[in-house]
Amino acid sequence: MPPIRLGPRDLLEYSARYGVLICRECQYAIQKSALESHLLKHKIYRDERQRLLSSIAQLELFEPDDVPLPTPDSPPIDALPIISGYRCTAVGCRNLCASSKRMRRHRSEIHGLSDPRNFSSFTRPVKLQTFFRGTKLRYFEVTPLSGAELDEQMHDAGMPLLPPRVRTPPETPPKSSLVDLNLETLTYFHHFTTTTSLTLPSAESPQLATHYWQTDVVLQALGRRWLMCGLLAISACHLAVLADDATVERVHRERSAQFFLEFSNGWEEAANRDLSMEVEEEAKKAGGQMVCILRCAQWASAEYMPDQGIIPEPAAPSQLQSIMTTIRGFGVRSGDDDSQEQTFAQASRILNTRSASNAGSFGAFPPCDNTLSTLLNHLGTLPSRMAEALGKPENTQDVLATLSAIAALVECCVTSFASDEAGTAWRAMATWLIKVPGHFNHMVSRHSRAALVVLAHWAVLVERAEHCGCWFLKGSVRKILLRIAERVPADDFAV
Incomplete structure (x- = not known):
């Protein structure tokens, strides 16, 4: 039995087979208890709302826990979005997850197995849908129709077949779109999956960065055009940095800016959308990290990017605050909740360990790393040199904030020099911005x-x-350094 549509603009769709009423605009089923408020949300008022509720009262609606789920070989339900997810392949287990993070957690908590390197060894990609969201979310697997099956269904329904040249999925953009399936686009995509994805940091963990960008983000991008455009923008930007020829570099940067045009529209829509589905949150998180990477690239080479507001920077009174805000917004967490006192104590321990080692051995620090040795020595004497060169500070709060920032810098330097891995160096650099007191950021702003x-x-x-x-x-x-030199006298900058 075909679904029944009700309400203005066919807003609602009732499926007798599953006993659900789906809002076609919101793309999820509505619980009976939430019907009236949901109709009010769509500005359906009084008389019209009462008539619609009276019609719905004649329908059999199941509670979320009682709704029968389609079998895995069932075609997708048109009114619901299709999600790229995973099915656990363990014997007797048919658990479905919309993100690789949840699947790894399931594998660990339910099957007691550690996270293997090869994600595909215990899962397979599937297409998922869900009737409800929030606490009543229940995924079910579906099998999208092939072109021939779609034609057969349309023929049986007495609908004219679409000519081959326009038989495209609903999300396929018009021909005027900046991103078309051509050799150039495939080249950028291939470069990202084989090269660029290996160079990007992760907000979660340096060890998981490659898998995150090469697998998780790519899978999300394959199902979301706007996220794919962000991926291609980063790839084009990377090729611009690698280019030896100035003309080739400019072409890649222009293509990166064009890809970002479409990405930014989808990113803003996703960022403003209030969705409870974890898969959408994961996509929004990936989009946020893409924005930060592209802003960093633009900030240092703005002359290559068209000044059209393609990559809007966060509101900040100075370029220095702009880059600090951008990197802080990447989502890296310091991994602890150290107080100011703990930060001071850790920095003191590091510097005392260094001072006690006349032979150059740093205990836990690499004894052969002269750069770290010189840097720690420089930071250890920085407060006294600043006091001599800059004179008496304006207030006690400025002194504490400055000393705390130096202490945090000591910690982050040790972390950075502990490994030459890009993710470790990135996190050490970004963590300092999180550790510094808020008053220090205010000092930078003034x-x-x-x-x-x-x-x-x-x-x-x-x-x-x-x-x-x-x-x-x-x-x-x-x-x-140029921006700092503009604000600091030459004698102060020598410090």
């Missing part, structure tokens, strides 16, 4: 000389992250 001197030392971690593989930071150190 161009405090003391804060800018400390910020200049943070540029060492930015440079290290770039050298370790974070290509999208190329040119950032030079621009950071």
Whole structure:
């Protein structure tokens, strides 16, 4: 029995087979208890709402837990979105998850198995749908129709067949779209999956970065056009950095900006949409990280990007705050809740360990790393040198914030130099921005000389992250120091 549509603009669709009433605009089923409020949400008022509720009262609606789910070989339900997800392949287990993170957790908690390197060894990709969201979310597997099966269904329903040249999925854009399936697009996609994805940091863990970008993000992008455009924008930007020829570099940067045009529209829509489905949250998180990477790349090489607001920067009173806000917004967490006192104590321990080692051995630190040795020594004497050069601080709060920022920098330097892996260097650089007190950020905004001197030392971690593989930071150190030099007298900058 075909579904029944009700309401203005055929807003609602009733399926007698499953006993659900789906809002075609919101793309999920509505519980009986929420019907009236949902209709009000769509501005269906009083008389019209009562008539519609009277019609719905004649229908048999099941509670979410009682709704029968389609079998895996069932075709998708038109009014519901199709989600790319995973099925557990363990014997006797048919668990469905919409994200690889949830599937790994299921494998660990239910089957007691650690996370293997090969994700495909215990799962297979499937297409999922769900009638309800929030606490009543229950995924079920569906099998999309092939072109021939779709034609047969349309023929049986007495509908004219679409000519081959326009028989496209609903999400396929018009021909005027910037992203078409051509050799250039495939080249950018191939470069991302084989090269660029290996160079990007992850907000979660350096060890999972490659899998996240090469598998999780790619799978999400294959089901979301706007996210695919962001992926292609990053790939084109990476090729621009690698290019030896100035003309080739400019072409890649222009293509990156064009891809971002379509990505930014989808990203803004997704960021403003209030969705409870985890798979959408994962896509929004990936989109946010793409925005940060592209902003970093643009910030240091703005002359290559068309000034059309394609990559809008967060509101900030200075370019220094802009890059700090961008990197902080990537989503990296420091991994602890250290108080200011703990930060001071850790920095003191590191510096005391260094001072006690006249032979150059740093205990837990690499004894052969002269760069780290020199840097820690420089940071250890920085407060006294700043006091001598800058004079008496304006207030006690400025002093505490500055000392706390230096102490956090000591910790982050040790973390950064512990490994040459790009993800580790990136996280050390980004973690400092999270550890510094809020008052220190305020000092930067008012161009405090003391804060800018400390910020200049943070540029060492930015440079290290770039050298370790974070290509999208190329040119950032030079621009950071130039912006600081504009605000700090030459004598102060010597500190």
